[in-house]
Amino acid sequence: MTAPLDPTPSSSPKSSSGASEPARLDPNNTATLTIACPDRKGIVAAVSQFLLxxxxxxxxSDQHTTDPSGGQFFMRMEFHLDGLDLARGAFERAFESVIAQPFEMEWRVNYTAQPKRMAILVSRYDHCFLDLLWRKRRGELHIEIPLIISNHEDLRRDADMFGIPFHVVPVTKQNKAEAEAEQVRLMHEAGADFAVLARYMQILSGEFLRGFGRPVINIHHSFLPAFIGANPYRAAFNRGxxxxxxxSHYVTEELDAGPIIAQDVIPVTHRETPDSLMRMGRDVERQVLARAVKAHVEDRxxxxxxxxxxF
Amino acid sequence: MTAPLDPTPSSSPKSSSGASEPARLDPNNTATLTIACPDRKGIVAAVSQFLLxxxxxxxxSDQHTTDPSGGQFFMRMEFHLDGLDLARGAFERAFESVIAQPFEMEWRVNYTAQPKRMAILVSRYDHCFLDLLWRKRRGELHIEIPLIISNHEDLRRDADMFGIPFHVVPVTKQNKAEAEAEQVRLMHEAGADFAVLARYMQILSGEFLRGFGRPVINIHHSFLPAFIGANPYRAAFNRGxxxxxxxSHYVTEELDAGPIIAQDVIPVTHRETPDSLMRMGRDVERQVLARAVKAHVEDRxxxxxxxxxxF
Amino acid sequence: MTAPLDPTPSSSPKSSSGASEPARLDPNNTATLTIACPDRKGIVAAVSQFLLxxxxxxxxSDQHTTDPSGGQFFMRMEFHLDGLDLARGAFERAFESVIAQPFEMEWRVNYTAQPKRMAILVSRYDHCFLDLLWRKRRGELHIEIPLIISNHEDLRRDADMFGIPFHVVPVTKQNKAEAEAEQVRLMHEAGADFAVLARYMQILSGEFLRGFGRPVINIHHSFLPAFIGANPYRAAFNRGxxxxxxxSHYVTEELDAGPIIAQDVIPVTHRETPDSLMRMGRDVERQVLARAVKAHVEDRxxxxxxxxxxF
Amino acid sequence: MTAPLDPTPSSSPKSSSGASEPARLDPNNTATLTIACPDRKGIVAAVSQFLLxxxxxxxxSDQHTTDPSGGQFFMRMEFHLDGLDLARGAFERAFESVIAQPFEMEWRVNYTAQPKRMAILVSRYDHCFLDLLWRKRRGELHIEIPLIISNHEDLRRDADMFGIPFHVVPVTKQNKAEAEAEQVRLMHEAGADFAVLARYMQILSGEFLRGFGRPVINIHHSFLPAFIGANPYRAAFNRGxxxxxxxSHYVTEELDAGPIIAQDVIPVTHRETPDSLMRMGRDVERQVLARAVKAHVEDRxxxxxxxxxxF
Incomplete structure (x- = not known):
């Protein structure tokens, strides 16, 4: 045990060597490995030795165990591919047989060179929608957006401005099943890896979710589980x-009950009306949705x- | 690559198996290893294999690299000692020769069974002081408090209430060097591992810091680097x-310039006076100091x- | 219309004259008037003219109208009594006949010289309880605490330390009605103006509330209306x-459904257990309760x- | 003194009559009066009686006194013009002679029917700029934007999308005085009431400020007074x-030292780089700037x- 990790009180602080900005590795030559398996000794050693x-x-690298005395183990590792001695397929086959099977892992590798393809479903509110498009343009979200689907024409001009195909699929009580089938078909055709409901004002059926078969992220305008369902700002106003x-949560068949990815709140006072709550809430909605989408995109x-x- | 880590849209959510509360391992039979070294391939594999x-x-386990292409590597690992096949000294000697020296590590192991010993220095304000004592009593801080040092008598009764030795060492311009020497002597005698300035209204000299030779944590009542020095609430009021x-930061010889551990703020309006800012600030001060102390105590x-x- | 209220760009900022700290008026010679009535033209003019x-x-002075086109009007005015030309009783009779009756007001005047008398009901958790006692000692809460009632002996020593009468009234299923009657009797005898449930783990009956006949403030450990009832930290953990x-809210007969005074939240991650949520939550609970009590005490x-x- | 303003414990809560949404008055037929004057008795009575x-x-209505025993008095009153018995000019003349002169007021009336005209100055960063344009489009900001001035061509297409004249005025060390004169001329020509620097990367001279003669709002990317000047994210990274x-503050001749309108912060960790701080900071910058602009526009x-x- 050598030098301490504590502050060295004898020396006055000098300009930190940590101040130098990291040299950038090629961001297209990295990958992310995510793992879930029953917790047991030796997982970290085995995985890190394999990668080495x-x-x-x-x-x-991040890891989490739900329960140190026998729970579920989760890991996320980002690594660079420059020195990799195997081709991708061979690397994955080796990992499956050497590591994943013995430890009963669910796992996945995503390559940064293949950005996820995100479908957006939206109705008329533009704030979450524009925020996602703008973050993509700014380079904050490493994604492709192959298509936008709406049940209204309103936002076509914005989609055009960003050069993204905009499909209007009107939804009524009568045509809901067909409309959803058409939406799923469009998303599959466009190769969407996941979908985001950027204030899409229709409830998705189990058929849609199973038909699409990929993650769907929603933004709900309340701090769930409070104010499930329609009109949460009105309900918040009434409750005081x-x-x-x-x-923001993954969509499951049960309304507003899927796994929560991100949440946030802002303080309000008696001065607000349902309308001003809605206006103030827009800022929280787009921040929370953007945070959830970014976490999903980065396999966190x-x-x-x-x-x-x-993670 | 088997099953996905994504939500399974076909199944409605069932009551999570994650809901079961972890069984508790003996909290006195764990240890924390902290490491700092130049980043290079194979550290995680080597350390985790050694522990295994x-x-x-x-x-x-947590880790951080300041720069993926050649920076500093930091790691913190908490592990259980139940299955350890070496005695403590032997374990540490083995780690030093097998792992630490090859990787040029600064490192340390702390054992939960030996809680850190915290000295408190305080003047007249009681809020940070009482908050620390209360958190210790509640079991939120895994520490021992062998002594309290003050330059005033005011808080003796509170110290008595918690059964902690209370030493008054008056400090004047004339006796400062001797007073500090006496403080250091008292802390060494009591076996203090670190000290906390819980609103101690004297500037510590380099002699004190070198003499004590262990970490000293301060709470400064502003969001540094704004409002360094005396009267930050007055300065905040004047600046509007x-x-x-x-x-909260580690103390170095340069005033209010040491490494920052924790910070927080609260919103204020034009309605506040310097007095009300001071009152509101007390809540932030004690939260931030408690957070910093807890992080330090847990080797984070x-x-x-x-x-x-x-971490 | 003379000079602008905007910044004067031609002058560089000078040290603000606002920097001078207000001279203090005698804080015991002020009063607070609170008013609620149907909104109509002329209320502010009438009240301010009367006081003048x-x-x-x-x-x-603060005011609020729930609806500018015919809602409810609320006002709070703090004023100094130095120049008052009427004795208290006469002042109140004059206000009632000249102002309150014509405008159909509910109203009240509270005099700072008569601090409110607060009863505390508490079970075993000490964090909210101690926080209130400290704040009172520090002068943050302008109150008297004539008594503490608990259903357990645990906190007697703390109450003694602050010199406050501590009454243990055990509550069982069998004796609940009598126990509540005894609690109400003790609070009336002590002249309590309001009561605070500082984590008092019993549900109060309507008989208690009507019998006491004064405001009761509770702290609930969730962001209501989420997680009503028992074990909200466990429920929060389960929901993820x-x-x-x-x-913090006023207690009504419907559980956790009374008027909300203050709320706050802190972010948590997947790393927390129900136990750590409980620990982290304590900091929010005591802050929120203190904020609510302070607002109540100051007639806000x-x-x-x-x-x-x-207000 | 009749019925209490406290919760009525005997009745269980009923659905609040406050739940009814206010009927809307014509938002174009209101005005805002702002006042500053030496504090003295009778101001509120006089102003409210005059309006009545x-x-x-x-x-x-909002009011504030910097010091109850002889400070500065500030008031903001929003009122409806439907029942006004005077034409605008006559109303203002009457107020000046009857109220403003006796009380030595600085004052102003702004009519909602005449939205303020906001000039935007911007360089290359688009986040604050787009945020303001979106909020205007969405109806969140009651303003007109008659022109945008930039020292670069980059954002012309966005300006076009919103149909707002976009003027490029290149600024170099050599032409700074002429460039600023041209900017002022353009803003005067467009009838701008105030200007917003939406990450405009040039320091404005006193000549500019005096020449324009109207408020200029800036967004600085640090919690001032910390990290004044260039590269605050880098400085924040270095300080840890x-x-x-x-x-967001009004611009004065002294760099980053003008009156602060709004501030906010977000927590960051050791994991961030100067680049990621910059990315995260963008979300705070645009929120804070939007909040400041909205407050300015509403005469708060x-x-x-x-x-x-x-207010």
Missing amino acids: NHGANILH VKLIGAT VLVYGNKTVV | NHGANILH VKLIGAT VLVYGNKTVV | NHGANILH VKLIGAT VLVYGNKTVV | NHGANILH VKLIGAT VLVYGNKTVV
């Missing part, structure tokens, strides 16, 4: 709460039961 | 800021240059 | 929320329907 | 702060010395 043996340099919020969200680990 | 080989079960805050704070990693 | 005519100097909170809370105006 | 006499119905922020900001009252 094959020349993968770990950039970031002193804060309002927003919740692992689902277990009806909960999430967000 | 010797029967230490990793409970939590819309938020006030507190900063690693210092490099004039900055901290807080 | 009788020599009361307005220190602070990303924030936990606390709500006006109730209408099941909501509050908090 | 002339048929103006007060919708909202645990929160970053943004400050009154300046005194180097500070603000924000």
